[in-house]
Amino acid sequence: MTVAQTENLNIIAQDHMPSPEEVKAQVPLTDAATATVLEGRRALQAILDREDPRLFVVVGPCSIHDPVAGLDYARRLKALADELSDTLMLVMRVYFEKPRTATGWKGYINDPYMNDSFRIDEGMQKARQFLLDVNEVGLPCATEALDPIAPQYYGDLIAWTAIGARTAESQTHREMASGLSTPVGFKNGTDGSLDAAINGIVSAANRHSFLGINGQGRSAILRTRGNPYGxxxxxxxxxxxxxxxxxxxxxxxxxxxxxxxQNVVVDCSHANSWKNPEYQPLVLRDVVHQIREGNRSVVGAMIESFIEAGNQSIPTDLSQLKYGCSVTDACVSWETTVDMLRHARDILRTTLPTRTSPQ
Structure with a gap:
């Protein structure tokens, strides 16, 4: 009797993926990067606990595709972060994974060479190296947790994590968030409702046990204590x-x-700006005005920003890519970013120190 094949019917290959420990051995954590990560997390927790009156701002490219331009941006942002540090805490947006509505480039980890070669093994190592470089510049990093395995590879280099609008309702992502070492921002649903985000925060604050991998890449039952900083x-x-x-x-x-x-972060991009980067400064101005007029719940903001304004399609000839311009959502330019953040600082520098927390 012939036994019919019942699994892997649509799998055409299973390539080797290095374990988290192997990737970390290739790109080990340094003392300087460790200090940046720990200080970034402490500052964010203090802001959420209302022990630090500053506003935190997650700012950077919609996605990382060129580590050279990304590091160029990071060095500029570090100088601006130091300038505004009495009022604003800047965290660099470092997104490697892009959730697609249907199809499209899935991000630097999934396809680092942007040619459909999908060298995820190399993409993971390159992503970790980029995070290390940014942290060594002295900037804490923020990212979106999309793949539930990915944090095992680079979570030690992240200070703030987002759970996206498409995944805030996912039990897998709520369980993952409960074990992350960073504060976690849950975005409201794509329909604008808050239910998924609220329920996600509650769920992630509790203990969970779920299937994952350990540092050696072996299947493991992960048991979490719950994350109090959703x-x-x-x-x-x-x-x-x-x-x-x-x-x-x-x-x-x-x-x-x-x-x-009552901790609220406002994303100046996405549906809040109708995906038009020209509206992001208007959103931030409105939020700053609310704080000046007495708002006590807004503790942070998010901005999609790169060196050049707008975005571009990915050409067949990658040498034709415009330097410092997004290949996913459109961003505001570096010059606009500086103007936005300096304006916010000028207005809030005397307001934030006197602001009390919500009852």
């Missing part, structure tokens, strides 16, 4: 922004009802 990120959705005063107030009430800290 918070909501308003990114708009359902055909409307949600950074306005009414939307923020509704978010405060939803958090209070769930007995959660």
């Amino acid at each position: 918070h909501v990120v308003l990114r708009g959705g359902g055909g409307r922004p949600n950074y306005d005063t009414v939307s923020v107030n509704l978010a405060e009430k939803a958090l209070a009802k769930a007995k959660l800290a």
Whole structure:
């Protein structure tokens, strides 16, 4: 009797992937990077605990595709971070994984050579190297946790993590967030509702046990203690922004009802700017105005920013790529970024130190 094959019917290959420990051995953590990570996490926790009155801002390219331009941006951002550090805490947005609505480039880890070769093994090593370089510049890093295995490879180099609008409702991502070593921002759903984010924060604050991998790459049962630093990120959705005063107030009430800290981060991009980078400065100005007028819940903001404004398609000839310009969502330019953040600092430098936390 012939036994029919019942598994791997649509798998055409299973290539070797180095374990997290092997990748970390190739790109080991340094003392300088460790100090940046730990100080970044401590500062973010202090802001969320209302022990530090500053506003934190996650700012950087929609996605990393060119590590040279990315590091160029990081060095500029570090100088600006030092300049504004009395009022703003800047964290560099370092996104390697891109959730696609249908198809498209999935990011630097998945396809580092942007040619559909999908050298994930090399992409992971390159991503870790880039994070190490940015942390050694002295900038803490933020990323989106999309693949549940990826944090084992570079989570030691991350200070802040986002759970995206498409995955905030996912049990897998809520369990993962419960074990992450960073504060975690849950974005509202693509329809604009807060339920997935609120429930995600509650879930991630509790203990979980789930299937994953350990440092040796072996299957393991991961048991977590729960993450107490979950918070909501308003990114708009359902055909409307949600950074306005009414939307923020509704978010405060939803958090209070769930007995959660009223910590709100506003994403100036995505649906809040109708994916038009020209509107990001207007969103930030509105948020800054709300804080000046008495808002006590907004603790952070997110900005999609790169060296050059806008975005570009990925050409067949990669030598034709425009330096420092996004290949995913459109960004504001470096000059606009500087203007946005300096303006925010000028207005908030006397307001934030006197702001009290929500009741």
